[in-house]
Amino acid sequence: EVLLVQSGAEVKKPGESLKISCKGSGYRFTTYWIGWVRQMPGKGLEWMGIIYPGDSDTIYSPSFQGQVTISADKSISTAYLQWNSLRASDTAMYYCATYGGSYRPFFDYWGQGTLVTVSS
Amino acid sequence: QSALTQPRSVSGSPGHSVTISCTGTSSDVGGYNYVSWYQLHPGKAPKLMIYDVSKRPSGVPDHFSGSKSGNTASLTISGLQAEDEADYYCCSYAGRNTLIFGGGTKLTVL
Numbered sequence: 669e670v671l672l673v674q675s676g677a678e679v680k681k682p683g684e685s686l687k688i689s690c691k692g693s694g695y696r697f698t699t700y701w702i703g704w705v706r707q708m709p710g711k712g713l714e715w716m717g718i719i720y721p722g723d724s725d726t727i728y729s730p731s732f733q734g735q736v737t738i739s740a741d742k743s744i745s746t747a748y749l750q751w752n753s754l755r756a757s758d759t760a761m762y763y764c765a766t767y768g769g770s771y772r773p774f775f776d777y778w779g780q781g782t783l784v785t786v787s788s
Numbered sequence: 789q790s791a792l793t794q795p796r797s798v799s800g801s802p803g804h805s806v807t808i809s810c811t812g813t814s815s816d817v818g819g820y821n822y823v824s825w826y827q828l829h830p831g832k833a834p835k836l837m838i839y840d841v842s843k844r845p846s847g848v849p850d851h852f853s854g855s856k857s858g859n860t861a862s863l864t865i866s867g868l869q870a871e872d873e874a875d876y877y878c879c880s881y882a883g884r885n886t887l888i889f890g891g892g893t894k895l896t897v898l
Contacts, residue, residue, distance in 0.1 A: 701885075705834075712791065712892040713826070713834065713877050718885060727885050763833060773881035774824035776845065778833040 670694040672702075672764055672779035679785045680754050687750040688782045690764030697745035698722040701767040703775055704738060704749050708760040718767050719747055754786045792817065792878055792890035799896040805866040808893045810878030811859060816888055818859035822881035825854060825863045828892075829874045837876075838863060865895070873897040 675689040690702060704716040717728040721740040728738070737750040747764060762782045765775035793811040800806040810817065810825075817823055825838040836845050838854035841861060851867045861880070865872055878890040 703887075705889075713828075713879075713889045714791075715879070715887040715889055729886065765834075770881070770885050772839075773820075773822045773885070773887065774836060774839040774879065775826070775834070776836050776839070778835070780833050 670766065670777040672766065672777055674762075674764060674779040674782045677783040677785070679787070681788055682753075682755055682786055684754050684786075685750070685752050686754055686784065687748050688762060688784065690747045690749075690779050692745045692747070692766070695766070698742050701769055702740065702747040703765050703767040704736075704747075705763045705765060705775070706732075706760045707763070707781075708757075713763075716749070716762075720769075721745075721747065754784075756786050756788075758784060759786045760784060790888075792880060792888055794876075794878060794890040794893045796891075797894045797896065799898055800865075800868045801898045802868050802870065804868050805864060806868060806895065808863045808865075808876055808878075808895070810861040810863070810880075810890045812861075812880050812888070813859055816880040816882040817856065817861050819883070820881045821856065823854065823856060823861040824879045825852075826877045826879065827874045828877065834877070868897050870897050 671693045673691045701718045703718040706714045716732045719726045719738045721742045740747040764779040766777045823841045826834040841856045842854040877892045
């Protein structure tokens with residue numbers, strides 16, 4: 669069974685750094701892209717970017733390029749989403765999901781989500 | 789990249805059908821047969837309902853169907869059931885492993 673398990677909810681202050689995680693199991697982690705999707709409070713889903721854990725090839729949405737860093741550690745089947753300096757506007761639910769690449773361009777398995785709250 | 793255009797809300801009575809549209813451009817919806825649809829229930833992770841415009845993953849009920857014409861994709865839910873009440877999002881491939889979501893549609897089962 670494919671499972672993506674995300675790290676727990678975070679409460680941070682503006683300016684702080686944060687790294688949330690997404691651990692995959694039940695499939696070959698290095699051969700499936702992992703994507704990150706944001707849902708701000710009361711808003712829709714937004715595609716942030718994807719990473720191929722096999723070689724760490726990463727593609728960002730133009731809206732998120734330079735705002736976050738996506739990485740992966742294939743030795744522990746875990747992908748990460750990182751901020752160097754959080755803003756209140758980063759308050760959102762963040763989901764990771766498996767993505768099949770350009771011939772299977774959809775998200776089939778999803779993590780449970782990580783709620784990030786940024787408030788002074 | 790602007791979000792794909794979806795109606796903010798749709799509604800229908802149990803047993804009836806509803807269709808949710810998703811309009812993009814020739815660079816996304818119209819350019820590829822790679823539209824997917826996701827169902828979001830409050831407090832739960834999104835669920836893939838349709839991929840490649842009209843294919844249903846295993847386990848998705850067959851009263852969900854998808855189609856596309858030009859730059860507009862559609863999700864049709866026939867024989868509405870109470871548990872279909874949720875938010876629905878379309879998503880299109882936009883080339884070079886980039887994706888774009890729709891703004892989301894709230895389905896109310898009356």
